[in-house]
Amino acid sequence: MLRMLRVHDWDRAWRALPLCLLVVATVIAVADSSAPPYDRVVTVALAAVVAVWHWWMVLAHPEWPERALAPMAVYFTGLVALTWALSSRHPAYGLLVLACFPTAFATLPGRYAYLGVAVTAFVAVDGPSSLLNSRSPWLIASALTGAVLAAFIGWSIRALEAEVERRRAANRALESANQALENANQALESANLRLALLGEENAELQGRLLAAARQTGVTGERGRLAREIHDTVAQGLAGIVTQLEAAEEAANDAGAVRRRLAVARSLARESLTEVRRSLDDMRPGPLAESKLPEALSSLVSGWSAANELPATLTVTGTARLLHPEVEVAVYRAVQEALANVARHAGAGKTGVTLSYMEDVVVADIRDDGVGFTPLAPAGTGGGAGTSGGFGLTAMRQRVVRLAGNVEVESAPGQGTAISVTIPAIPAAAERETT
Template sequence: MERDVSGQMPESCDAEQGRPPFLLVTVVPYTLLAALVIFKVVVERSAGDDSLLIDLGLCGLAAGWMLGMFTLRPAWWERPLIMGVFFAGLVVITAILVARDPVFGLFTPAPYIYAFTILRWPWRLLGVAVVAVVAGVAQASDVPKTTALGLTIFVIIVVVNIVMMCVTAWFLQLAEQEREQRLQALAELSRTNRLLEATLAENAGLHTQLLAQAREAGVLDERQRMAREIHDTLAQGLTGIITQLQAAEQMHDVPERWHRPFEAVKTLARESLAEARRSVDALRPEPLETARLSDALTDVADRWSRLHGLAVQVTTTGTVRPMTPETEFALLRTAQEALANVAKHARATRVGVTLSYLEHEVALDVRDDGRGFEPAGLEAGTVGNGASQPPHRGGGFGLTIMRQRVEGLSGSLRIESEPGAGTGISACIPILPAGSHT
């Protein structure tokens, strides 16, 4: 298809504007040529002019040139060199026709059309000027050129044609550039809107996850508060009751008739204390209710392996020590999120989870041999574990939640990865006594 200076379809030939290029660059030139052929046949046959055959032959050459070089060769329309040869040949044929008979100046709109539609800037300006010379010569054919006045008029007519058509070409070029700028501005605006929508979606997703995290943290805090209250009040009170009853039995001889009530009170107190302790244990985070952290990690890994068909090696090193439920909960959730990211992004063949009890801290490492990513992308929020991806696809949310949870316990989260070399996530949290509260 013919193009403008930007390589795009000219506005006048844009099919989307309702002006198909075929009608302009094919129908109009052939129609002009056919009308001139009919005119020449009618006029010259009645005048008995023997040059009719030559004129008809030149008209046939023009038609064949347009047909063979342009109409039947749409693949050539986007090749500037071939189109330049086609245009030059058509101008030469037109100039010969005009030299033979000025009436063929009526055919000059055809090369004008091709100049405006297939020539690129600034060659379009030169092409229009050349056609304007041919058209001016045809228009000034009756002006005598043997006198200075006649020659001056002839030159003026040609120059006026050149100036008018070149100015027209210049303004059309400016209009096309303005249109192209508008299209580019619209495209940029559309791209900006898409980025804004993606950012809003990302923010909404992050906000949702943060709300879920806040609710989760609130529930956990409330569970821990209730556990502390039960432990510090009810359980301690029941323990004191049992201790005082035992001391009373040791200090005084309990009458025989009091033995049964004493035993009943102690039994009831012990049972209530056991219930209180079970309530405290029940308030520990899932799935730590019935297992230590290492056992809970093994259970999580086993369930993940069964779901995704990839074995996870769980290793515990160092001396197992008690820690706060908040620490256990944070490490367990970190492992779950890291494994979820491996499943979504990494395409790994090996996955390992290591729980290390160090001197002053506990460390959790989750490593895979998957695709990896460029850690620098984390600053822009463009990656998830094991994959580089745009923010609107959710990359980095899980890592953000992990980091917030770990750093909330004065810990640190490190991420090591490179494309093709797998990913390692390491969470380290200081060990506090199990009865401490952060």
């Protein structure tokens, strides 16, 4: 900024130089008593005209010099003419002639400044007429030498100004780069501060998430154990009670009693095995050793024999291995629905359909029992949709956890249909999540 002020100061100094030398020359001319008073008045008047002319064309309009050719050409022509007139009246105004050399470069744009220097050189040797009429070679040589010297000095000044301007532009670019670098450093510091704050917030959030995950894990494990106990112990005990009640009713038929007791014994052993597997968080026993359709076939046939009710299993689509949790959910849903049919439906026949579709697997359980009027998602009344309260709730929780859904359709006297739909997550997903 200081350098820019100095350059501007030099520009103002060059433009003010003619006025300063004009004042000095006028003082000398007025102080010269050899000149008549009238001549001195005329000289002062011409000097005043030059002062006003220079002030109006240069100082009052600083945007004109070195930019607008027309007004500056008129100005410099008038300045040279007035300077010639003054230098003809008194030799002191030779100072003003000398001032015209730098003024040509300070006011005329581009190459026109050299033309102004040449014209000033003619005035310096007392005008064109004096130069042309003179037979002295030294006068011509001095005029040419003065013009060349003035042109060289002017060229040097302009080259120096150009270099100053170039350096000024380079300094501005450097200052801009430094400012940009400083802004970038400030932005980086701000970003680092925000990252540090985010790191602290993330650490705190991670702690909260870990605590929530532990609580969710505890709650999920409790729900899992409740569902597994219901699906194993509760259903096994219910089946055993049913067989014992049937054996008691057939007390006079020794063969029937033995069959019922054998079924009750078998249910008790299966329930014990399922409890052990559930506590170890393993798949249901039938799924541990066979595929889902085979396990359901065994479940349906065993249920039919135990309850002496006809039941069928139909498999549609291409059977394939699914994620263990999906197969467990389907198996438990069918198991729960069949248990409800045995306890409440009074059905004559039951059908189970397992459908493998492109993106879902569907298990449909239908019976022709007494049916009921669904009042709530959990269902009440008899048939496949009844679970004694917790059964269907546990089924829904297990299925919904896998982004599936459970639908129950029933009406009094028209049987019950329950449909379980679960995304067909492939078995490969198990390896990806472990």
